[in-house]
Amino acid sequence: MKSKTLTIVALVLLMAMCSCEKPMIPDVGVEGNLEVRIATIEQVDFPAFATRATLEDVCTRLNFLVYDSLGNRVAYDNQTSDQKGFGTADFQLSPGKYQVVVVAQSSQGNPTSTKSNKIQFTKATGFSDTFYSNNYVVVSDDAVTVDAKLSRNVSLCRVQFNDTIPQNISKMRFEYSGGSGSFDAATGLGVKTTTKQEMTFAVEAGSDSAVFDLYTFLPEDAESIHLKAEAYASDNKLVCSREFDIPMKPRQITKFSGSFFSGSSGSSITIIIGINTDWDGEQEVNF
Numbered sequence: 001m002k003s004k005t006l007t008i009v010a011l012v013l014l015m016a017m018c019s020c021e022k023p024m025i026p027d028v029g030v031e032g033n034l035e036v037r038i039a040t041i042e043q044v045d046f047p048a049f050a051t052r053a054t055l056e057d058v059c060t061r062l063n064f065l066v067y068d069s070l071g072n073r074v075a076y077d078n079q080t081s082d083q084k085g086f087g088t089a090d091f092q093l094s095p096g097k098y099q100v101v102v103v104a105q106s107s108q109g110n111p112t113s114t115k116s117n118k119i120q121f122t123k124a125t126g127f128s129d130t131f132y133s134n135n136y137v138v139v140s141d142d143a144v145t146v147d148a149k150l151s152r153n154v155s156l157c158r159v160q161f162n163d164t165i166p167q168n169i170s171k172m173r174f175e176y177s178g179g180s181g182s183f184d185a186a187t188g189l190g191v192k193t194t195t196k197q198e199m200t201f202a203v204e205a206g207s208d209s210a211v212f213d214l215y216t217f218l219p220e221d222a223e224s225i226h227l228k229a230e231a232y233a234s235d236n237k238l239v240c241s242r243e244f245d246i247p248m249k250p251r252q253i254t255k256f257s258g259s260f261f262s263g264s265s266g267s268s269i270t271i272i273i274g275i276n277t278d279w280d281g282e283q284e285v286n287f
Contacts, residue, residue, distance in 0.1 A: 056081045058131065059104035063113060064089035065185075067099040071116040074098070078110045093139050101185040102148040104131040118191050120182040123198050127181060127215040130154045134185050153188035155179065155248050157214040157225060160257035167205045169261075170234040172212060174199045178225035179216025179248070189250070190217030218250050229260065 059081070066075040077089040099116055109125035112118075121127050131150035138144070159174070175198050180190030201212050216225060224247050231240040246256055 055087050060106040061110065062087065063103040063110055065101040065103070065113050066091055066093065067101070067116040069097045071099070073114050076113065095139050097136065097138050099185065100135045100137055100146050102133045102150060104150055116185045118182050119185055122181060127197060127199065129215065132185065132188055152251050153183060153217060154215045155218050155250055156253040157246055157248065158253060158255045159212045159214060160255065161210045161260040162257055163259040163262045165203050165205050165207045165210060166261055168233045169203060169205055169231045169239060171232050172201050172203055173230045173232060174212060174214055174227060176214060176216065176225045176227045178222055179218050183217040190219040190222065192219045218248060224248055
């Protein structure tokens with residue numbers, strides 16, 4: 001039986017200050033029997049972003065993923081922002097029921113996505129700001145249109161050191177648990193795991209401050225992450241280590257700041273705060 005065409009177009013629009021809608025990317029010709037343009041998107045900027053002008057400002061990678069009724073991936077298209085036609089994907093599918101997932105992210109690679117209930121980023125890919133959409137469609141005699149309305153599904157812990165980086169420190173390593181590097185496409189929530197996330201950042205000795213962004217997908221009912229922060233010398237010798245329990249909320253940012261090197265000599269400290277439910281709020285927590 002002749003295959004049918006399933007066309008997915010993820011064209012995200014910027015909500016301007018005046019509430020007018022402007023396309024994030026210009027019209028592109030779609031080869032196929034339909035073209036889809038998204039009219040709205042949940043505006044979920046972290047405070048660092050005042051506006052979003054183009055799709056490339058939102059992400060550097062798009063993952064178009066198609067699953068069968070059992071959650072097994074049957075087709076995919078991984079795109080990078082330097083590709084022509086970034087934001088549009090076309091598939092030839094046999095008639096049937098499908099789950100269509102679009103992931104917008106800016107990590108160093110593509111997630112493992114063979115199963116819809118565990119789309120996984122790892123230490124190798126890194127973790128980044130991430131948006132997704134999930135739709136269920138039936139492909140039959142008529143071509144199918146999927147409107148990909150993306151929304152953020154990560155939480156961000158922004159760690160800020162307010163003291164000077166010592167001369168013997170060359171990198172910071174952060175290991176954190178309680179969140180997840182994987183999410184379930186059906187809910188957007190993190191998949192519970194015992195695996196810890198890890199991020200390592202080079203630092204400049206003598207800098208009077210430093211900021212580190214740690215992203216995670218919070219599982220259902222998760223309310224905090226446990227963070228171990230380690231400072232290393234250029235010879236990879238561990239110089240300093242401290243641990244923290246940091247309250248988190250889904251799709252919100254927590255700013256965690258203090259004097260890491262000149263602060264308390266204790267290795268563990270617990271911070272208890274209330275988190276503003278307003279999305280665009282930034283939580284100030286000192287350690």
